[in-house]
Amino acid sequence: MNDLPMDQTWLILVDLLTDLRKKGKQIPKNIPQDIRLTKTTINLYKADPENPDMLKELKRINDFLNSIQDTLLDLAEEVGDDYKKEWTDKLLRASRGERVVEKEETSPKFVVGAPAGFTMVRVTFKEPISEERLNDIAEEYGIIIEYEEDDIIAIYGDKDSVKESLKEIASFFNE
Numbered sequence: 001m002n003d004l005p006m007d008q009t010w011l012i013l014v015d016l017l018t019d020l021r022k023k024g025k026q027i028p029k030n031i032p033q034d035i036r037l038t039k040t041t042i043n044l045y046k047a048d049p050e051n052p053d054m055l056k057e058l059k060r061i062n063d064f065l066n067s068i069q070d071t072l073l074d075l076a077e078e079v080g081d082d083y084k085k086e087w088t089d090k091l092l093r094a095s096r097g098e099r100v101v102e103k104e105e106t107s108p109k110f111v112v113g114a115p116a117g118f119t120m121v122r123v124t125f126k127e128p129i130s131e132e133r134l135n136d137i138a139e140e141y142g143i144i145i146e147y148e149e150d151d152i153i154a155i156y157g158d159k160d161s162v163k164e165s166l167k168e169i170a171s172f173f174n175e
Helices: 005-022 030-047 054-079 081-095 131-141 159-174
Strands: 119-124 144-149 152-157
Touching: 005 030, 005 054, 005 081, 030 054, 054 081, 119 159, 131 144, 131 159, 152 159
Parallel strands: none
Antiparallel strands: 119 152, 144 152
């Protein structure tokens, strides 16, 4: 799928975040997390944009982007008016659908048809792990575990169940 304005906005915000860090600005802890979550949500939306449930994801994406943008532009203003104007101009051009930032094309590894509202995480192990042990965890926490490769799994479920199952799976890293 071609770049959507939200893709370009996200890329610009990542560049702005990186530049602000280089300038020594203190970035609120939630901003990097929100940026990662926004990218995940954008990829989820792009995997199945025809799904009516994705409309609420589109709203979430815009809310995240606006919040991140407000915070980072406030920090940019501390650097200087010209600096803020430069980044505001880039964001404005992106909102008009212009390609402002070039990026490598990569295809996201999302499973089309994954239920909306499910949390998804990917875990990579140093060595393949017993499918039987993971099936027990999946059953115990009511999650779905899919093998992408021998040493990479995707976990789907509600947020709390995924968190709890990850605590159990983390013990495998100590073995």
